[in-house]
Every structure is written in structure tokens, then in C-alpha cells.
Amino acid sequence: MRRNFIQAALSCALMLFLFSCKKDSTGGANAGGTSFYSFEGAPSDCAGPVVAGIYSVGTALNSTNTITLSVNVNVEGTYSMRTTSANGVYFTGSGTFASIGSQKVVLTGVGTPVRTGSFSFVPATNNTCNFNVSFGAGGPSAVFTYAGAPGNCTAPIVSGTYSSGISLGTSNYVDLAVNVTTPGAYTIITNNSNGIIFSGSGVFTAPGAQVVRLIGSGAPTTTGSFSYTPSNNGCSFSITVTPPAPPATFTYNGAPGNCIAPVINGTYAAGTALNGTNSIVLGVNVTVAGSYSVSTNSSNGVTFSGSGNFTSTGANTITLTSSNIPSAAGAFTYTPAGGCSFDITYTGGGGGGGTDYLKCTIDGVAKDFSTNLNGILVLGAFDVSGDLGVSSFSVSVVDNNGAAITVGSYSKATLTNLTRYCSASFLPDAGSPLNSWQPFPANSNPFTVTIQTITANRVTGTFSGDIFDFMGSNKKIVTNGTFSVPY
Numbered sequence: 001m002r003r004n005f006i007q008a009a010l011s012c013a014l015m016l017f018l019f020s021c022k023k024d025s026t027g028g029a030n031a032g033g034t035s036f037y038s039f040e041g042a043p044s045d046c047a048g049p050v051v052a053g054i055y056s057v058g059t060a061l062n063s064t065n066t067i068t069l070s071v072n073v074n075v076e077g078t079y080s081m082r083t084t085s086a087n088g089v090y091f092t093g094s095g096t097f098a099s100i101g102s103q104k105v106v107l108t109g110v111g112t113p114v115r116t117g118s119f120s121f122v123p124a125t126n127n128t129c130n131f132n133v134s135f136g137a138g139g140p141s142a143v144f145t146y147a148g149a150p151g152n153c154t155a156p157i158v159s160g161t162y163s164s165g166i167s168l169g170t171s172n173y174v175d176l177a178v179n180v181t182t183p184g185a186y187t188i189i190t191n192n193s194n195g196i197i198f199s200g201s202g203v204f205t206a207p208g209a210q211v212v213r214l215i216g217s218g219a220p221t222t223t224g225s226f227s228y229t230p231s232n233n234g235c236s237f238s239i240t241v242t243p244p245a246p247p248a249t250f251t252y253n254g255a256p257g258n259c260i261a262p263v264i265n266g267t268y269a270a271g272t273a274l275n276g277t278n279s280i281v282l283g284v285n286v287t288v289a290g291s292y293s294v295s296t297n298s299s300n301g302v303t304f305s306g307s308g309n310f311t312s313t314g315a316n317t318i319t320l321t322s323s324n325i326p327s328a329a330g331a332f333t334y335t336p337a338g339g340c341s342f343d344i345t346y347t348g349g350g351g352g353g354g355t356d357y358l359k360c361t362i363d364g365v366a367k368d369f370s371t372n373l374n375g376i377l378v379l380g381a382f383d384v385s386g387d388l389g390v391s392s393f394s395v396s397v398v399d400n401n402g403a404a405i406t407v408g409s410y411s412k413a414t415l416t417n418l419t420r421y422c423s424a425s426f427l428p429d430a431g432s433p434l435n436s437w438q439p440f441p442a443n444s445n446p447f448t449v450t451i452q453t454i455t456a457n458r459v460t461g462t463f464s465g466d467i468f469d470f471m472g473s474n475k476k477i478v479t480n481g482t483f484s485v486p487y
Contacts, residue, residue: 040129144232375458438467
């Protein structure tokens with residue numbers, strides 16, 4: 001499927017070059033295969049992504065690890081797509097859209113997670129969105145039952161305010177009672193109803209009665225009562241969505257200067273995705289109760305946000321969270337609109353150096369994409385990918401005859417070279433749906449990958465050449481590319 005993605009992307013790139021892919025005729029929809037489509041939720045969070053399967057460090061993904069996304073199809077036809085790589089994995093899928101309008105696509109995970117935490121993925125290259133996947137500590141899968149299954153959940157505890165049009169946050173969660181018979185890792189996700197889902201993952205360390213917390217995501221589209229059933233033969237619980245309250249009026253403690261005694265929870269490291277443990281609690285004084293939705297400036301690739309309702313006036317707090325990936329180490333300042341300012345200090349993080357690496361120079365600037373490094377070598381294909389903060393880079397070589405990848409040079413794919421070729425993808429911001437930069441069919445400095453060595457567990461090589469944006473109108477020059485990656 002990964003090879004189909006490369007061929008489809010290259011075919012459309014070739015058509016663009018020959019002026020036979022007309023962007024105006026589809027309103028800028030995403031071209032993948034012969035179809036044209038856009039992702040629901042673009043250009044921000046994907047609308048109601050359904051994450052299935054167990055995601056544990058050191059355990060290779062398989063056919064049970066899937067992401068279901070909603071797309072709006074403009075033109076029927078085939079599609080083939082692959083997400084950005086993060087934490088050693090990516091998701092890929094292909095198929096055919098037989099009708100126009102809202103459709104579902106299922107992407108299957110590839111690779112082996114290397115660390116715990118929540119990581120962001122971006123499918124395709126245009127009119128796209130982003131979704132998060134949480135990775136647990138690993139170990140065997142847990143066996144458990146829900147209290148009340150297969151009927152209504154026994155005494156579910158529903159927390160948070162649910163109003164139409166207001167995005168959910170970490171304060172929107174449901175606690176469910178379970179009975180664990182075999183300790184181990186778990187990943188739970190409910191159905192998508194009214195634009196929201198609930199999910200959670202973790203590890204049961206002992207058998208017996210336990211409680212799992214499922215955190216809500218998405219934004220309710222309408223009012224009413226809606227039912228949710230978690231995966232793994234779960235029980236059912238209901239969420240009541242009310243009309244949104246009028247906007248609140250409030251001031252931040254310390255505004256317009258530094259925030260007074262902000263509570264900063266969690267650890268912050270360059271190259272490591274933030275998650276629900278990374279929260280900022282700010283004191284506010286509410287003069288008119290009501291709804292709020294606030295967001296800070298973007299700094300170091302990170303934006304903090306939060307929403308909810310104030311039910312009383314006077315002293316209250318706002319909790320801000322983020323799922324972005326910090327770009328660099330150092331201290332960075334954040335200020336919500338009309339608010340006070342607070343600083344976050346990021347440590348140096350992981351990646352870079354050592355015997356495992358993916359490095360190159362882009363337009364004269366040295367880049368080290370050695371964080372979350374991942375190598376895959378199978379019959380007929382090799383792929384290496386890695387991150388640099390919010391950026392990512394991947395290099396691939398393919399033999400469509402199904403022959404083993406061997407030492408030697410691989411040139412970029414063209415209309416006359418679709419059997420044994422190379423490809424690459426550079427995304428400047430893996431946390432946002434920006435277009436990827438890839439080799440283009442015609443230029444004076446063609447992209448080339450050279451495999452130098454292949455051992456029982458490692459591949460080394462070099463790469464260089466020009467890469468272009470989706471329309472082929474802007475160019476970046478890649479030099480001094482080198483990699484050494486285990487597989």
C-alpha cells in the first residue's frame with residue numbers, strides 16, 4: 001500500500017506538471033489516485049477520528065491498528081494516502097470512492113512505537129487535517145469486562161460541560177467501572193456520535209475492580225442526549241448536550257503582565273508531543289458567568305487552548321492544554337488573547353547523534369531528523385523517517401518487481417521509471433496540515449538515494465536532490481543527506 005501511495009502521488013504530480021490536473025476544477029480538493037477529496041475538519045483537527053487497536057511501545061502495529069477518517073469526495077475514483085511519520089510509525093491506506101459526498105477511509109498502522117505519549121499525524125498533502133494517537137508503556141494486552149455490559153454502564157461518572165459548538169477538553173471525561181481478569185495494556189475508544197468520541201489508554205497492573213477514564217474529543221454539533229459504547233464489548237452511557245451559554249466576561253489574574261501563580265503541570269521536552277498531563281492552570285476573575293474558549297499565541301510550535309463554562313462569578317480557573325510537538329529547547333512565552341503571560345521551559349529532548357540518524361542540509365541549513373527515527377525494510381521496499389521538532393523527513397526506495405532492495409543508487413520516479421525508484425517527503429510542520437515537499441518529475445538536479453550497506457539489522461545510505469511543493473512551483477535543495485537506521 002505504501003508503494004501505491006508513492007505511485008499515486010507521483011502520477012498526480014506528473015499530471016500537474018503536464019497541466020492536466022486542474023486545481024480550479026475541483027476547488028483545490030486533495031488529489032490522491034484518480035479521485036479528488038478533502039478531509040472533514042481541515043485545516044485543523046480531523047473531524048471525529050476513530051482510533052482502533054492497542055498502541056504500545058516496542059509492539060509492532062498490525063491490521064488491528066486502524067484510523068477511520070471522514071472525507072468529502074468531489075470526484076469519484078481511487079485514492080491512496082500515507083500520513084506523516086511520528087514515534088516510529090505511520091498510517092496508510094488505499095481504495096476506491098464509488099460516490100461523491102461524505103465518505104470514510106480506513107488507514108492501517110505500520111511500524112513500531114519507540115516511546116510513550118500522544119503524537120500527531122497528518123494524512124495526505126492538501127486540504128488535510130491532523131489527529132493524535134496515544135502510545136502506552138507496552139506489555140501484554142489486558143483482559144477485562146465493563147460493569148453493566150452489554151447493557152447500560154453501572155454508575156458512570158460524567159464530568160465536564162457539554163454544549164453544542166464548544167470543543168471538548170481534558171475536563172470532559174467519563175469514568176467507567178471495569179473488572180480486570182488479566183493485567184496489561186489497554187486502549188479504549190467509543191463510537192462517534194454527534195461529533196464527539198471518548199477514548200483512553202493505559203496499563204492495568206493488577207486484576208480486580210478498576211476504573212478507566214475516557215477523555216472526550218471533538219465538538220458537539222447539536223443539542224440532545226446521545227449514547228456511547230466503548231470498544232471491547234462495552235456498556236453504554238449517555239451524554240446530554242445543552243445549548244451554549246452566553247459568552248462569559250472575565251479577567252486574568254496579573255493581566256496584562258505576568259500571570260499570578262500559574263500552575264504548570266507535566267514535563268516539557270523538545271521533540272516530545274504534549275498531552276493531557278501538560279496543563280496550564282490560570283486564575284481568573286469572572287464578572288459574568290457563561291461560556292469561554294481561549295487560545296494562546298503559537299510559540300516554539302506549540303499553542304495552548306481551553307474551553308468550558310463558568311457557572312459562577314468571582315474567582316475561577318481556566319485550564320489550557322496542547323497536543324503539539326515543541327521544536328526546540330529553551331524558554332518561550334505564551335499569552336491568551338487579552339490575558340496575562342506565562343513561560344514554558346523546554347528541555348533538550350531526544351534525537352540527534354549516536355549510531356542511528358537521518359540528517360541532511362535543506363537550502364543551506366543543516367537539519368537533524370533523528371528524533372523518533374524509524375526504519376522499515378521489507379521485500380521490495382525500504383523506508384526511513386524521522387522528526388525534528390514539528391518537522392519530519394522520510395526517504396524511500398521501491399522495487400515494484402518485488403525484488404529485494406540491494407546496495408546501489410535509486411533515481412526518482414518518472415513516467416518511464418516506475419519500477420525501481422526512490423522518493424522523499426519533507427513536511428515543515430508535522431503538527432499542522434501543510435503541504436509536503438517531494439521530488440518532482442522534471443528538474444536539473446534530480447533526487448537520488450544511494451544504499452551503501454545492508455546488514456541483518458541496519459541500512460545506511462546517502463541522498464540529495466531537489467524537492468518541490470505540491471504544485472511544483474517552489475523548490476528546496478537537499479544536500480549532504482545521510483542515514484543509518486536499524487530495522
